[in-house]
Amino acid sequence: LYRSAGALVAARAGIPPRPLLEPSELAPVSSAARRPGLVVVGSYVGKSSDQLAVLLRDCSWLTPVELAVTAFAGEDAAVASAEQARALTAVKSSLLQGSSAVLFTSRAVIQDDGAGGLHIGKRVTDALCAIVQGALGDPAAAPSFLVAKGGITSNDIAVRALGVKRAEVL
Helix, strand or coil: CCCCCCHHHHHHHCCCCCCCCCHHHHCCCCHHHCCCCEEEECCCCHHHHHHHHHHHHHCCCCEEEEECHHHHCCCCHHHHHHHHHHHHHHHHHHHHCCCCEEEEECCCCCCCCHHHHHHHHHHHHHHHHHHHHHHHCCCCCCCCCEEEECHHHHHHHHHHHCCCCCCCCC
């Protein structure tokens, strides 16, 4: 069992370092061929929050969609459902208008005892996965790319929202 940064996977797999991707490797050459995408940020640790702040500051062409974690902290399922529906509508609206969206959880950490905190986190992750599935399920709004930030968020989006069963480390 390891707790590590992403570089451990490459080191353990013997994958040599490679340079950062060039812009031409990230997007189609023709601007007419570009379609909007979706970035999902679930992690609320300091570094992720700082990275999100820079992304939102420097990429004004992205539509920010904040999922209010407080809506999932209580026992009122209607409040949580309404917040999930609001965020899905905002994401799909952005994509339908040709703008990439950044779906992120509110940065406030909800303090709760162990089991309660895990339950809230699961409900938030469930909502993020449902929002991604909702966007992907609408052919007109389906994003052309998806980036997930955060260890648990990335795993859950890949496995639960996208149905990934196996992946190859490149």
